[in-house]
Amino acid sequence: MSSSDLITRVLANKYSPNGAPSLDNFKVVSAPAPTKDSLKENQVLVRNLYLSVDPYQRGRLSGATNSFVPRYELNEPIYNFGVAVVEAATSTGIAEGDIVAVPNASWETKSVVNAGTLRKLPTGTMDNARDFVTVFGMPSFTAFVGLTTIGKPKAGETILVSSASGAVGQIVVQLAKARGLRVVGVAGSDDKVELVKSIGADAAFNYKTCGTFTEAIKQAAPEGIDIYFDNVGGEFLDATLANINTGARIVSCGMISQYNVKSADEAYGLKNTFNIVTKTATFQGILVGKYYGSPTEDEFMAEVGKLYKEGKLRYRIDETTGLENAPQAVLNLFDGKSFGKSVVKV
Amino acid sequence: MSSSDLITRVLANKYSPNGAPSLDNFKVVSAPAPTKDSLKENQVLVRNLYLSVDPYQRGRLSGATNSFVPRYELNEPIYNFGVAVVEAATSTGIAEGDIVAVPNASWETKSVVNAGTLRKLPTGTMDNARDFVTVFGMPSFTAFVGLTTIGKPKAGETILVSSASGAVGQIVVQLAKARGLRVVGVAGSDDKVELVKSIGADAAFNYKTCGTFTEAIKQAAPEGIDIYFDNVGGEFLDATLANINTGARIVSCGMISQYNVKSADEAYGLKNTFNIVTKTATFQGILVGKYYGSPTEDEFMAEVGKLYKEGKLRYRIDETTGLENAPQAVLNLFDGKSFGKSVVKV
Numbered sequence: 001m002s003s004s005d006l007i008t009r010v011l012a013n014k015y016s017p018n019g020a021p022s023l024d025n026f027k028v029v030s031a032p033a034p035t036k037d038s039l040k041e042n043q044v045l046v047r048n049l050y051l052s053v054d055p056y057q058r059g060r061l062s063g064a065t066n067s068f069v070p071r072y073e074l075n076e077p078i079y080n081f082g083v084a085v086v087e088a089a090t091s092t093g094i095a096e097g098d099i100v101a102v103p104n105a106s107w108e109t110k111s112v113v114n115a116g117t118l119r120k121l122p123t124g125t126m127d128n129a130r131d132f133v134t135v136f137g138m139p140s141f142t143a144f145v146g147l148t149t150i151g152k153p154k155a156g157e158t159i160l161v162s163s164a165s166g167a168v169g170q171i172v173v174q175l176a177k178a179r180g181l182r183v184v185g186v187a188g189s190d191d192k193v194e195l196v197k198s199i200g201a202d203a204a205f206n207y208k209t210c211g212t213f214t215e216a217i218k219q220a221a222p223e224g225i226d227i228y229f230d231n232v233g234g235e236f237l238d239a240t241l242a243n244i245n246t247g248a249r250i251v252s253c254g255m256i257s258q259y260n261v262k263s264a265d266e267a268y269g270l271k272n273t274f275n276i277v278t279k280t281a282t283f284q285g286i287l288v289g290k291y292y293g294s295p296t297e298d299e300f301m302a303e304v305g306k307l308y309k310e311g312k313l314r315y316r317i318d319e320t321t322g323l324e325n326a327p328q329a330v331l332n333l334f335d336g337k338s339f340g341k342s343v344v345k346v
Numbered sequence: 347m348s349s350s351d352l353i354t355r356v357l358a359n360k361y362s363p364n365g366a367p368s369l370d371n372f373k374v375v376s377a378p379a380p381t382k383d384s385l386k387e388n389q390v391l392v393r394n395l396y397l398s399v400d401p402y403q404r405g406r407l408s409g410a411t412n413s414f415v416p417r418y419e420l421n422e423p424i425y426n427f428g429v430a431v432v433e434a435a436t437s438t439g440i441a442e443g444d445i446v447a448v449p450n451a452s453w454e455t456k457s458v459v460n461a462g463t464l465r466k467l468p469t470g471t472m473d474n475a476r477d478f479v480t481v482f483g484m485p486s487f488t489a490f491v492g493l494t495t496i497g498k499p500k501a502g503e504t505i506l507v508s509s510a511s512g513a514v515g516q517i518v519v520q521l522a523k524a525r526g527l528r529v530v531g532v533a534g535s536d537d538k539v540e541l542v543k544s545i546g547a548d549a550a551f552n553y554k555t556c557g558t559f560t561e562a563i564k565q566a567a568p569e570g571i572d573i574y575f576d577n578v579g580g581e582f583l584d585a586t587l588a589n590i591n592t593g594a595r596i597v598s599c600g601m602i603s604q605y606n607v608k609s610a611d612e613a614y615g616l617k618n619t620f621n622i623v624t625k626t627a628t629f630q631g632i633l634v635g636k637y638y639g640s641p642t643e644d645e646f647m648a649e650v651g652k653l654y655k656e657g658k659l660r661y662r663i664d665e666t667t668g669l670e671n672a673p674q675a676v677l678n679l680f681d682g683k684s685f686g687k688s689v690v691k692v
Contacts (some may be wrong), residue, residue: 016552059624068592068624089352233620246414247633257622268616273629274601278405278414287593287626341653 004072007033007109008323012072020260020334025061026078026327033113036088043124044094046084048105051131053320053329053342054080054167058259077106082109083121083132091115099129107326109346124261134341135308135315136301138288139167143229144300146251146286147172151227155180158221160240163231164204165192165316167341168253172229173201174313176301181227184220186236188336195339199314213239224248234268241272250283260334316340351522353379353455354669356380358418361409364682371407372424372673380458382434388461390440392430398479399666399675400426400513422682424501425451427484429467429475430457437461445475452670453672455692477550480687481654481661482647484634485513488549490573492597493518497573501526504567506586509577510550511538511662513687514599517548520659526663527573534682541685545660559585560673570594577604580614587618587627596629606680662686663678 001179013027036045057080060072071077086098093115100118105111122131136141146168147153159176163169164185176183177200185196185204193306196204203220210216213236217225224245230237233255240250261267276283291297307313318340320329325344332338359373382391403426406418426452432444436603439461440446446464451457460469467478492514493499505522509515510531512579515530522529523546530541531550542550549566557563559582563571570591576583579601586596607613622629653659664686671690676686 167350231624235602237619252619252623255623258620264617267617267620269617270619271610271613271615272617273583273598274604275599276629277579277598277631280631282631283622283629285626285628325424 003207005033006030009077009109010107010323010326011076012074012078014074015061015071017062017064018260019262021058021061023289023327023331026330027075028324028327030110033110039088039090039112042091043089044086044091044100044113044115044118045088045110046100046102046113047087047106047110048082048084048102048346049081049099050130050133051326051344051346052080052137052139053106053333053338053344055254055256055259055328055333057330058139058334060110077108079104079106081105081133081138083129085129089115091225094118094120096256098123101132107323107344113306120333128342130317130319130345131308133343134317135171135302135313136252137167137341138173139341140304140315141291141297141300142253142286142288143168143171144175144304145288145291145296146229146253147227148296148299149173149291150251150282150284150286151176151229151249153179153181153227155227156182158182158184158223158245159227159229160184160186160217160221160225161201161229162186162207162232162236163188163256164196164201165339166231168231169196170199170315170340173302174199174307176227177201178307182221184217184225189339192339195316207236214242217243225252229253230255234258237274238268238270241275244275244279244281245281246281248279248281250281251284252285256334267299292346294323318344319343321345351379351592352376353642355423355455356419356453356471356672357422358407358424360420361407361417363408363410363566364606365608366608367407367677368464368501369406369673369677373421374670374673377454379456385434385436387460388437389435390432390437390446390459390461390464391434391456392434392446392448392459392464393456393459394428394448394454394692395445396431396476396484397428397451397453397672397690397692398426398485399672399679399684399690400485401464401600401602401605403676404680414556423454425450425452427451427479427584429478431475436463440464440466440531447478449508453669453690455669461676466685473544476663476665476691478690479689480513481517481659482650483513483687485638485687486517486650486661487643487646488599488632488634489514489517489576490521490650491634491637491642492575492599494523494642494645495637496597496628496630496632497522497575499527503572504527504528504530504569504591505573505575506530506532506567507547507575507577508532508553508582509534509600509602510542513686514577515542515575516545516686517650517659520545520653522573523547524653524658528567528569535586535685537556538685541662553582560588563589573597575599576601580604584614584616584618587616587621590621590625590627592625592627594625594627596627598629598631602680664688665691667691
């Protein structure tokens with residue numbers, strides 16, 4: 001067997017219910033490549049091109065069986081949204097050379113997948129295949145769904161966005177700006193703050209150096225917060241609750257500050273939720289899955305696609321090359337090292 | 347001046363930003379009665395019949411100027427929703443003997459009010475004037491608005507109601523039951539639990555004797571909570587968040603457990619809000635004011651009125667007689683002594 005017959009796979013090696021994940025959670029191995037001769041009916045042999053790297057994967061590594069996403073199985077490849085090129089297919093609708101979106105792409109060089117799980121991307125997209133895990137990827141769609149269905153933005157309102165230089169935040173900042181809102185972004189380094197300003201935020205600050213959160217928010221948005229797009233939870237969310245206007249909407253997308261607490265007792269306790277009553281506010285989690293295939297997805301592709309084609313949408317990408325480096329890309333999400341949408345080029 | 351020319355008034359005597367309120371927050375005084383001779387154009391002399399006593403009044407006694415409701419002015423009568431009979435009027439639309447709803451009725455025997463603030467109740471309602479501060483009062487309407495516009499109940503779902511024997515809770519329990527939900531009620535004494543069961547709850551428990559909240563909720567609703575109608579906030583809300591189903595709605599009506607904390611630091615910190623993300627839940631404060639005069643009010647009067655006329659709606663009332671006893675009625679709301687909708691018969 002020549003080395004070209006081997007593929008690289010990233011397996012789940014152990015679970016970490018609490019605390020920060022480490023390289024020990026993963027195992028990178030070599031394995032024989034699947035061949036087209038082994039395909040059964042309606043199966044497709046794909047070569048993965050790009051894999052999305054997202055914070056919610058932390059939950060799959062917790063080992064919990066009651067989580068909102070199934071856990072990764074130990075000694076099996078981990079998986080996430082990806083884009084692949086078809087090498088062989090036994091299905092009538094899909095042919096060699098097609099570029100396809102793979103909802104649960106295994107983190108391995110090549111995979112055999114069922115044709116029914118794939119979505120064919122427009123022909124001629126080989127050159128911009130990466131766009132489908134980045135600017136048109138799941139985090140972007142999450143930004144659009146959260147902003148439009150929960151945020152319900154109105155021109156002239158003020159929106160606060162945390163993790164504003166991240167995969168979701170960058171899109172929220174730019175869509176909100178395009179819709180005429182005043183945008184305040186928060187990020188975890190001066191470089192990130194600069195990016196957030198450069199993509200259109202009216203104000204931005206570094207939460208690591210801003211001093212008291214409540215005061216920093218008040219200074220950046222003395223008019224109060226109408227929409228908070230929350231990616232972090234915890235103390236920053238609590239401080240925002242102290243600054244919301246009547247009728248505020250809190251779009252709850254993630255709580256990355258709370259993913260790696262060492263025990264449930266260490267979780268931050270929110271003290272200002274009474275403002276949800278007094279300000280008749282809404283605090284709602286995003287359900288993105290049900291909007292795939294709905295008119296909302298068409299609206300997303302139209303609005304984001306138009307801005308992108310016109311050069312009015314910038315999207316910073318943090319690209320890692322090689323599956324063997326993919327575990328580190330996951331870890332980088334949780335210590336502030338990643339900058340922009342994280343993606344692995346297989 | 348004869349004693350019949352004197353009225354009783356309940357004034358705000360001091361503010362209490364934190365901690366439990368006491369009789370010292372109020373001052374009961376006598377004052378000369380207003381006369382019909384003193385009426386200016388479009389003024390009405392009313393004799394108050396019933397005054398609503400509600401937990402949100404605590405906020406008006408805090409002295410805070412940034413609260414969602416204005417504070418009571420010191421040495422002025424406190425006020426709340428009430429029903430009165432007209433003794434004299436200089437307005438064309440209102441005449442002696444009319445029964446009127448008074449949105450901000452001063453806690454005094456008789457008042458001079460502007461005609462424009464009054465709403466005339468159907469003629470012949472003298473006998474059931476109390477109904478308009480009880481079964482058709484603001485807390486009932488709050489129950490209806492919260493349940494229908496945020497709770498969006500569907501037959502077969504499970505709703506959990508805290509303060510289930512209270513002014514709002516009793517209505518929520520019965521409306522939810524009438525709409526085919528499984529209803530679980532929580533209250534603070536065995537007597538209250540019995541009432542909650544007697545008005546139709548499928549299960550009910552005493553939070554003071556149930557042990558761990560999370561376990562008690564799980565036992566009463568092993569199928570999980572689809573709607574939580576929250577009147578208490580704090581630790582019980584946190585425990586409920588640990589028991590919600592995907593797509594749950596948390597109707598945030600009040601947080602009585604948190605109104606009298608001794609300082610902001612003592613406020614309970616909610617640890618389970620990450621479930622709002624993972625269960626794509628909605629946690630929303632009720633805005634009842636904007637629904638007055640809307641079709642929702644007609645729907646409320648139709649649905650609640652029908653059940654009430656048919657004898658299918660029971661409403662326990664905690665009636666205090668005499669304005670001089672009204673301050674104690676307010677205090678009773680916060681130590682569990684009140685049982686049912688609290689009202690003062692003037």
